[in-house]
Amino acid sequence: MVFGKKYMDEEFEERGFKAVIQEGMGYAATPNLADYIPQLAWLDLRGLTKKLKAILKVYDDFLEKVIAEHVQHSSRDENRNKDFVDLLLSFMESEETDCQIDIEHVKAIILDMLIAGMDTSAAVIELSISKLMRHRRVMKKVQMELENVVGKDRMVEESDLENLEYLDMVIKESLRLHPVAPLLQHESMEDCIVNGFHIPKKSLVFINAYAIGRDPNA
Structure with missing residues (x-):
């Protein structure tokens, strides 16, 4: 959705797209002694800084490739459908925006969309469903609300969300018990x-x- 096309594993180093993303998320969430004692940061006792720099190099190379493809396609066909990357690149070239951005800003925003927009949502859904499976009474109330508000003949739409009050409370309770950013x-x-x-x-x-x-x- 962000890139305007699907990138296969073979296009994201030899380890694969999903594996590299998960590896980076794992390193980022690993407790680091230097976070509590900054004076020890230069020692990199657990090697996390070195590992994260290696992962970031993989991310950077991939994002450079994505941006280069978009620049090339834009020069060939100005009438093609624009995606999120095209939008960011247009801001970078525009003189009408209040805040000027460069290529590093573009890569940072894309990486946020790619990682933060994917892993956090998946974690909330997984934890919410696991809690509901353990508490059947709550599961039944969510199901009844969905049947009453949405019915069984169609999918839930964004316009339904304001009427799904109990589901909203379930999601918020899941976030309270299991924050997607546990250090907060x-x-x-x-x-x-x-x-x-x-x-x-x-x-x-x-x-x-x-x-x-x-x-x-x-």
């Missing part, structure tokens, strides 16, 4: 009382997901 901490926005306990504003909130998952009334 929960913080109370205002003073509140929870189960008789006073929680001041700006307090860090740590969730016992196991206890909540075991409570049928949660």
